Amino acid sequence: MTTAAERAAELRRQLERANHRYYVLDDPEIPDAEYDRLFSELQKLEAEHPALKTPDSPTQRVGGAPSPAFAPVRHRQPMLSLRKAAIDLNKQDPSLRHAELIDFDRRVREVLLKASVDYIAEPKLDGLAVSLIYENGVFVQGATRGDGETGEDITSNLKTIRTLPLRLQGDVPPLVEVRGEVYLPLAGFQKMVRDAEAKGEKPPVNPRNAAAGSLRQLESVITARRPLSFYAYAVGVSEGWTQPPRHRDMLEQLKRWGFPVSELIEAVQGADGCQRYFEAMGTKRASLPFDIDGVVFKLDDLAGREELGSVSREPRWAVAYKFPAEEAVTVLENVEFQIGRTGAVTPVARLKPVFVGGANVSNATLHNMDEVQRKDVRIGDTVVVRRAGDVIPEVKEVVLALRPADARIVELPSACPVCGGAIAREEGEAIARCTNGLSCRAQLHGALIHFVSRKAIDIDGLGEKLLALVIDELEVRTPADIYLKLNTENLAALERMGEKSAQNLVNAIAASRNTTFGRFLFALGIPVVGETTARDLAQAFGTLEALLAAAEADLATEHAEKKKERFPLLQAVPDVGPTVAASIAHFFAEPRNRDVIAQLVRATDEGGAGIHWPAPKAAAEGVLTGKTFVITGTLPGMSRDEASALIEANGGKCTGSVSAKTDYLLAGEAAGSKLAKAEKLGVPVLDLAALKDLLAPAQAAS
Numbered sequence: 081m082t083t084a085a086e087r088a089a090e091l092r093r094q095l096e097r098a099n100h101r102y103y104v105l106d107d108p109e110i111p112d113a114e115y116d117r118l119f120s121e122l123q124k125l126e127a128e129h130p131a132l133k134t135p136d137s138p139t140q141r142v143g144g145a146p147s148p149a150f151a152p153v154r155h156r157q158p159m160l161s162l163r164k165a166a167i168d169l170n171k172q173d174p175s176l177r178h179a180e181l182i183d184f185d186r187r188v189r190e191v192l193l194k195a196s197v198d199y200i201a202e203p204k205l206d207g208l209a210v211s212l213i214y215e216n217g218v219f220v221q222g223a224t225r226g227d228g229e230t231g232e233d234i235t236s237n238l239k240t241i242r243t244l245p246l247r248l249q250g251d252v253p254p255l256v257e258v259r260g261e262v263y264l265p266l267a268g269f270q271k272m273v274r275d276a277e278a279k280g281e282k283p284p285v286n287p288r289n290a291a292a293g294s295l296r297q298l299e300s301v302i303t304a305r306r307p308l309s310f311y312a313y314a315v316g317v318s319e320g321w322t323q324p325p326r327h328r329d330m331l332e333q334l335k336r337w338g339f340p341v342s343e344l345i346e347a348v349q350g351a352d353g354c355q356r357y358f359e360a361m362g363t364k365r366a367s368l369p370f371d372i373d374g375v376v377f378k379l380d381d382l383a384g385r386e387e388l389g390s391v392s393r394e395p396r397w398a399v400a401y402k403f404p405a406e407e408a409v410t411v412l413e414n415v416e417f418q419i420g421r422t423g424a425v426t427p428v429a430r431l432k433p434v435f436v437g438g439a440n441v442s443n444a445t446l447h448n449m450d451e452v453q454r455k456d457v458r459i460g461d462t463v464v465v466r467r468a469g470d471v472i473p474e475v476k477e478v479v480l481a482l483r484p485a486d487a488r489i490v491e492l493p494s495a496c497p498v499c500g501g502a503i504a505r506e507e508g509e510a511i512a513r514c515t516n517g518l519s520c521r522a523q524l525h526g527a528l529i530h531f532v533s534r535k536a537i538d539i540d541g542l543g544e545k546l547l548a549l550v551i552d553e554l555e556v557r558t559p560a561d562i563y564l565k566l567n568t569e570n571l572a573a574l575e576r577m578g579e580k581s582a583q584n585l586v587n588a589i590a591a592s593r594n595t596t597f598g599r600f601l602f603a604l605g606i607p608v609v610g611e612t613t614a615r616d617l618a619q620a621f622g623t624l625e626a627l628l629a630a631a632e633a634d635l636a637t638e639h640a641e642k643k644k645e646r647f648p649l650l651q652a653v654p655d656v657g658p659t660v661a662a663s664i665a666h667f668f669a670e671p672r673n674r675d676v677i678a679q680l681v682r683a684t685d686e687g688g689a690g691i692h693w694p695a696p697k698a699a700a701e702g703v704l705t706g707k708t709f710v711i712t713g714t715l716p717g718m719s720r721d722e723a724s725a726l727i728e729a730n731g732g733k734c735t736g737s738v739s740a741k742t743d744y745l746l747a748g749e750a751a752g753s754k755l756a757k758a759e760k761l762g763v764p765v766l767d768l769a770a771l772k773d774l775l776a777p778a779q780a781a782s
């Protein structure tokens with residue numbers, strides 16, 4: 081057993097090391113969530129055993145020590161930090177889930193003797209707090225927060241930030257200190273990562289770290305090249321200026337002086353209002369152009385703040401409500417290989433279970449062998465696991481400092497772990513595949529799951545478990561066998577299947593025969609052909625015969641010198657480039673695939689599965705005939721599906737991604753990468769009003 085004293089010493093050592101890597105070397109070694117966990121553990125130990133508290137404990141300091149490279153700046157008013165509250169994801173009941181937030185609000189109300197109070201809800205930007213001094217409206221000095229008392233003078237670096245005003249507008253007091261957050265938008269961060277990788281340098285680990293590194297450059301010319309930005313959120317000391325009664329007024333004043341203030345800030349009422357804002361931000365988070373790690377609630381009434389005061393450098397009138405950690409550290413116990421429906425071999429990490437992103441995680445993807453090598457993942461390693469939103473958990477990186485001496489290298493098996501077939505990895509391909517096709521049970525199972533799925537052939541009631549049973553018990557070997565080998569008798573005889581469910585399933589199978597060409601193509605599971613591409617192919621070729629003929633003709637061009645000259649007929653379809661075209665042509669050239677397709681579409685009275693679809697209907701003619709659109713962002717008062725129907729009704733076509741073949745991008749609010757790509761390619765961008773203008777002649781005529 082380790083004693084509390086030993087544990088505290090160990091935690092201090094780990095935290096000191098982490099602090100040094102983070103603040104001094106700008107090169108963190110453990111994720112923030114892990115740091116927070118260690119820190120709280122130490123805080124708790126020290127609270128339980130006050131004798132263990134040492135003056136040099138990491139819990140006794142706030143933030144980072146100033147670097148000797150920059151002149152120290154003593155803050156005229158200490159820069160406080162925020163008390164944190166955490167959501168309890170293990171609880172369902174909102175009053176328990178948000179207990180810490182509700183507690184915060186209760187304490188505020190108790191001190192102020194109020195039944196309900198207003199808060200200003202702000203996003204908690206994941207950047208760096210800075211203090212900016214303006215004398216007679218002119219920016220004269222800027223500093224980092226440092227340890228809260230003394231920061232570093234980074235004035236010349238701050239001057240390079242375009243959104244930070246160097247001179248204030250309107251009525252300016254003789255002295256005012258403005259506080260806010262310097263952050264790096266995600267696009268800028270991604271660019272820094274790409275640049276570093278291109279130069280063979282170590283890329284920054286996250287936007288905040290990249291922002292910190294950029295701000296603390298010794299040469300401001302380097303800072304100037306980094307696309308840093310700034311949001312103001314408070315006024316510190318001032319002379320010749322009277323503080324308004326409420327925080328919201330202060331934010332308005334900041335705007336009038338010319339500061340950027342986040343558009344996401346809202347006034348909310350009570351703990352309920354706070355909860356709603358938190359949930360809404362959680363949803364919005366993924367589409368924001370910058371990282372936020374939670375929200376901050378601040379008492380709106382500034383006089384009330386005086387009454388509440390602060391304890392241990394944390395104001396009692398504000399709270400940081402953080403999103404659940406999306407990263408955690410655990411041990412990689414083993415790596416196994418899964419075979420997908422296209423034969424792709426995916427290394428899967430088996431982990432010591434860890435609570436992350438609101439769930440217990442014991443498996444995570446390692447994507448492919450290139451990734452395993454790039455991240456240098458070994459069995460026995462301590463790894464950082466990431467689970468963001470609904471995304472599949474992944475192993476993000478290895479904590480090299482904690483690698484055991486007997487860590488084992490991960491090796492790609494030479495035979496398929498399911499069927500024993502050969503595993504092949506083409507030159508220059510990241511993905512290794514089992515070459516046995518539908519003869520490999522794993523591929524067959526995956527192919528059938530995909531085939532029956534809702535957006536494909538759509539057979540209700542044929543789930544993964546039942547598919548495994550019909551493979552093992554009823555000798556289903558291809559998608560066509562679903563139609564040819566299953567009947568009420570043999571289905572009813574299966575474990576846990578009654579007469580009734582067997583009949584329902586047979587009915588569902590029968591109903592699925594009547595489908596669309598697009599669904600049928602998608603159901604085939606051609607590698608890299610998604611739902612949209614399948615639909616585009618169906619539209620472009622109209623019939624299966626025409627598509628097969630094009631694929632066959634195109635195959636002759638596959639070795640053409642220029643990629644653009646390969647597979648010309650297939651590449652004429654929107655969004656189909658050389659890779660997708662090659663996949664389609666090869667799929668249809670494979671005799672096993674042709675046989676299954678023939679069986680699927682042969683009429684039932686000729687012994688086939690009888691899948692059929694309506695003959696192609698001519699596309700609508702209209703002002704948009706021949707024009708290809710891509711829709712992105714949130715349109716005012718119209719869903720994307722409605723917009724796409726409107727475009728198609730006027731003869732236009734809608735596709736999924738922007739390319740040189742796109743005629744127009746229809747962009748709404750919060751348009752992201754597609755907008756950037758359209759601008760780069762010079763594709764004209766329309767808003768909904770402009771689209772309606774285009775349609776005006778049609779509308780006027782009808």
Ligand code: IVH
Nearest residue numbers: 160161162202203204205208209313376395
């Ligand atoms: S208010 C006493 N507002 O969070 C008030 N801080 O833990 C202190 N932060 O150092 C700051 N967004 O870097 C405030 N909207 C926001 C914020 C925010 C991010 C950071 C800031 C500060 C840390 C406090």
